[in-house]
Amino acid sequence: MVNLGRRRSLALVSAQRHLRAQQRVQTLIARDQPLSDTLRAICRLVESQANGAISSIMLCDDEQKTLDRIYSVNLPERYLAAVRGVPIGPGMGACGHAAYVRDFAICVDIARDPRWRGYRDVAEEHRLRACWSYPVIASDGRVLGTFATYYRQPREPSRSDRRHVIEAAELVSLAVERERNRRALLENEQRYRSLFTYHPDAVFSLDLEGYFVTANAACSGITGYTLEELQGLHFAELIEPAERERIEALFRKTSQGEAFRHSLTIKRRDGGSAYLDLTHLPIVINDKVMGLYGIAKDMTERHRWETELRILQRSVEASINGIIIADAQVPDMPIIYANEAFERITGYRRSEILGRNCRVLQGSESDPTAIARLRQAITERREINVTLCNYRKDGTPFWNNLYLAPVRDGEGRVTHFVGVQHDISERKAYEAKLSFHASHDALTGLANRSLFESHLLREVPLAQRHGRQLAVLFVDLDDFKPINDSLGHEVGDQVLIQVSQRLADELAPGDTLARFGGDEFVILLPKLHQEEAAVRLAERLLTCIGRPYRVEEHEFYIGASVGIAFLHDGLHNPVELIQQADMAMYRAKQRGRNAWECFTDELNDEVSARMALRNDLQEAIEAGSFELHYQPLLDAGDESVLGFEALVRWKHPVRGYLSPGTFIPLAEDTGQIGPISEWVLRQACRDMCRLSAEGYGQFRVSVNLSPLQFRRANFLANLQQVLRETGLSPQALELELTEGVLMTETATAVATLHRLREMGVEVSIDDFGTGFSSLSYLKQLPIGKIKIDRSFIRDVTTHRHDGAIVQGIISMAHHLGLTVVAEGIEEPQQRDFLAAHGCDVFQGFLFARPMPLDRLRRYLNERRPRRIGAKDPLASADK
């Protein structure tokens, strides 16, 4: 009884110890203590249950091939080292076998058990005689390892022994699985943390109210807030006010379990902004949204780049220049892009041009040099600016100022070429127009002087080389100016156009017709067989110009003078031919107009002399080396002095005194008459004032007026100024005009005559009788006096006709109330005849020759001068 009671109390103690050991093991497992401690505690637990038991736990490698770890409290280290790594397989000791068969392997006597064949010695060495091993199976059925109990004597397990081993194996399974789960959890967390930490994008979480809970370093980089500052910050504080409402709505939706992806702009801590691509996703735990995850990609750069790209793309699209992009990496460089302007300029639709080479725009007129330059630049992969004639789809050409530039990739390889086309057709047309205007006459469209000269410079050497004849014809219209002045410039222009057409009709292809301005036309005949052909042409030209002209309601006739110059030896410069033709034309004009004349050496000499005289005259004008002589005009009744005619004299430094007949016509041709006339007028007025001041009395002075001077716009103003300056009374001035001036004069001229009359200035007609004016015509003009030309007076007594003419003129003039002056009276008979027929005023060598002022003073002193206001036939004859 006592033994039984003792045994029972011993059993109770053992059970309590076992229970404590079991609790200790469970505590170790629950508290996630190191696995090795837990496994050793299990070994101890089993060893405490059976006397003499030595426990060990082996665990499989990851591939479940071996049992590569072993834990034990009481097995010697050397034994553990010997069996560590035992393969899982049949006959691999108790543990290798049990793990293999997934069942108890009970080796009652190791010495005799065939499964221990490979390990028997080591077992014997450590006096291990029995071993019961049971596989440790995980909840998913995988073998995790084995639990084994050794004994130092051969021994068969009892049922409770078996249960203890199985229970221990289950505890091992629990501990290992728990350890594995813990490790897996830890690993998972690390994985997640890595994703979170190392994610280059901003990753963060918000609570359901919108406050930051976690944020990674990228978050800090993007927002500019430190991680500490982000913690507890409300997301709305980062959002631009304009975006806030939209983002809060999305936040609310995400809080309800939806995920979103969208773009937004946030405010950075430094005041800048960042453009983000943001993904919101709910944090769902146990089917409940606990917060939000956010992953934000900083797209600021990309957004800016995309914006820039979009603007660029739009600019390219909207450019008024055609823009094309060709792929440089594909043979034949096909076009891969063309903008709208390209379509507009070329007429090709994009679909028609894409995939084709730009060559399609070239055509027959495309300059091969420009194309070669273009190709060269493409081969050398460099930019180029070239102007080409390109062709539209419809075949019409256009001028393309093309700028082609290579596009390189990151490695510097040319991947594309960008071509910018500028349609400069309009500019080209304008340039062509400009160059046409630079070389053509705007009114008639004929060549101008510069083009004519360039043709001449080209043709003369050719003609010389081939021994061909060549001629230049200078055509000048006769009396074009009066038409222009009287009918207006528009009519004049029409006449010039008609003349140019008539001339052009007479010419052969290859001839050049030019207008040199005004009414001058010049013709180049570069391939002349005979000189006569040029002469015949000149005659034809005179005929065709002479045909009537009809402009608006006007109809009239014009003549022309033609000068011809032929290519000849000794020509220094081809342009001399123009001057020579001009000289010949001048000669034709002098010889009565509506005629042609050929240039000769004599003419050349004459012209040279004229040129020399002209130069001398210019020097005289500049030096003021003219003199004024005065020839008295006498009353036909008592031969008293009425006034003087002022006659200019020029003392040539070499040739001495020159007659005005020599230099006045030249001065009229060259325009030099202007300054001469002005000097004469001023000097005559001054001299008359001086004579008056000196007490000689007041005389009327007649001044010859050149047609050029009379036509000048400021003629009257000048005259008034001279009278004002010199103080001469207008009544003391008479202006002599030739008949011709009045015959061709216009309404303006008549108005000028009236103005002169109003001013009190007398006007007389010089050289009357040489022109074709009739007295009745002159009567309509405000003219008070006529001077019968010297040629009639000369023969008045010897030629019956002249006598009759003079008689008729005097009689008719008197009927019309005009005063008659006779000039050139050299003989008393002439004087008597004129006096007998009632001539009013005498002038001539018979009475006095023209004389300088000093001599005039002496002349007057010798006579009794007659004052104006006394008996004055000039005054009384005024109308």
Ligand SMILES: Nc1nc2c(ncn2[C@@H]2O[C@@H]3COP(=O)(O)O[C@H]4[C@@H](O)[C@H](n5cnc6c(=O)[nH]c(N)nc65)O[C@@H]4COP(=O)(O)O[C@H]3[C@H]2O)c(=O)[nH]1
């Ligand atoms: N044989 C001959 N001749 C006589 C006789 N009496 C006068 N003469 C000349 O006849 C010319 C008269 O002048 P004119 O018919 O107006 O013809 C003038 C006039 O048309 C022009 N002239 C002269 N001075 C001026 C001037 O200051 N201005 C302009 N525009 N023309 C002028 O030159 C022409 C010639 O002038 P001059 O040589 O001075 O010649 C003068 C005068 O010397 C005579 O009895 N016998």
